[in-house]
Amino acid sequence: MTCTTMELTERLLSRPSGAVARTDLAGHVAIHGALSLPKRDDRSWSDGVLRAVAESGLLGRGGAGFPSAIKWDAARRGARRPLLVVNAMEGEPASAKDRVLLSYSPHLVLDGADVAAAVIGASEVVICVADDSGPTAASVDAAIAERTRAGRSRRRFSVARPPGRYVSGEESALVAWLNTRQALPTMRIDKSVALTVGRRPTLVHNAETLSHVALIARHGAAWFRQAGTFEAPGTTLVTVTGAVRSPGVVEVALGTPVADILVRAGADAQLSGVLMGGYGGAWLDPAHLATPYAPAPLAAVGATQGVGIIVALPTGSCGIAETARIARYMAGESAGQCGPCVFGLPAIADDLELLWAGRADADLLPRIHHRADTVEGRGACRHPDGVVRLVRSAMALFADDVRAHAAGRPCPGHAAPSVMPFPATPAIRRSGS
Ligand code: SF4
Structure with a gap:
């Protein structure tokens, strides 16, 4: 991703917009x-x-x-x-x-x-x-x-x-x-x-x-405290990417509506979903874009500020495909020392890839939920918990697509290229491709 400071702010990014200069x-x-x-x-x-x-x-x-x-x-x-x-x-x-x-x-x-x-x-x-x-x-x-x-x-x-x-x-x-x-x-x-x-x-x-x-x-x-809200004061840096004209880092006052942050980045008017908080974050329903960008309001709609990332998913993209890609990447990033993480995350990624490809068996959906329950809270760190949160939010937000994929009818966007930035790694693959 090209990093630009998208707009003047008076605090951390105190420069006019333009390419980063030290x-x-x-x-x-x-x-x-x-x-x-x-x-x-x-x-x-x-x-x-x-x-x-x-x-x-x-x-x-x-x-x-x-x-x-x-x-x-x-x-x-x-x-x-x-x-x-x-x-x-x-x-x-x-x-x-x-x-x-x-x-x-x-x-x-x-x-x-x-x-x-x-x-x-x-x-x-x-x-x-x-x-x-x-x-x-x-x-x-x-x-x-x-x-x-x-x-x-x-x-x-x-x-x-x-x-x-x-x-x-x-x-x-x-x-x-x-x-x-x-x-x-x-x-x-x-x-x-x-x-x-x-x-x-x-x-x-x-x-x-x-x-x-x-x-x-x-x-x-x-x-x-002149910026932000009483519970979440100050400004914060947010990386905005995906279906936006100006991907990069923006500084906003906490409590700014998510929609306003997306507008600053030049997001598409219509979105399929918004990934909040990063790859261990959660999908936000576009119906909730008026939510203030701060921990408590985001938690109230099932989202998270996480490490300050917003990824706009364009219409026509497949939220199941993106979630499967992220799950595969996250499975490959396990530090390899806790069984539920080492075995559970690849198994969740396998199932999501089957769902993505429209090759689900009858037990696949309950199996994904069972695996998520089994993995959650069982690692030395929160890495698997982030994946579980993301997967659960995908199953909820993209429920109609989940049903269609599970019935062997992948949505038209299932073959669209990913909008997620991934480091080059052979771990990212699509089942059946
Ligand atoms: S839970 Fe954390 S520490 Fe344990 S294997 Fe996964 S990434 Fe490593």
Whole structure:
């Protein structure tokens, strides 16, 4: 996907529309103003920033939507100096927001990381960029070098390059890779127990979340809350693709109707469905496009904000075909350590491909539902749960097509090309083709 910033916003994407151009340190300061950080540990400054982040209501933009201030408070109460990890892995193939942010405005993310590290007492920051995102990593490396030359930080910044796989960005997988070079998620019964790299407690923060922190540290909580809703304040980055004239990343105030976001991207007037949240997200009925883009309203119509992805499915496309393709891709991205995920996801993909091809047996539909029930909640990470949510939403939204395909009459769109961006992988295939 070509990444463009589609419209001027005053916050993270503070540039007129056009192709992404990297902002150097001087340009960054000219746009956002200088960031002032204490020269040494300063408890009252840290308390003030922590209070501002808490009052801002900033929720993590990495998919979990967890309040940032709670994570920080836990991290700074540990006995050892923590490590701050910036998660810019962007394992979702349909997502481009981390890439745009770090390619276009890397200093905003690094400022946010500097603020968070100062608050929690971390002396080191590691920015994780996937090993297949070379230009993004180069932009971050260049930004770190600029800041070092300018004497901007007393902390050590470095870039790490975990493998560019879907689950590598899951925070426990990221920490496992930093420890062992194996990006495998770990089962965490008690999420309040800190992750560790070596023996250091480790705080993992999404890149976009930190860029908001950089601005809250400058302008305060009340400014942050001038955009968005009371429950979901601020702006957020959304990657919009599919049946749109201008695919790319747009910054919107939370609470903006989904329809307005699609209009900004130049979406077709009529759509068959809208994929919300990414490949572990859910299909949204076009009848619900007036829904505010925020976690609670989207959940109320069975959708999710997820990692900030909207894919418009054009009329004439087949939602079953797209769901089968995504399920096959997701099955291939399993980290291969939990039986229900390793065996269940390929089985779900097999059944969906049979349905797509109009070759269902009499038990196929109940079998898909049974497999979804069996897989859900049984993995060390949420990877299979995302697939289950997506499949269930497809069976509901495309119910008429499901019945026709199951009866051996695939819809006319079943042979249409996919609008989903997938990395080149032999795992994507269509049954019977
Ligand atoms: S649920 Fe799947 S992706 Fe997650 S750790 Fe287990 S095998 Fe890996």
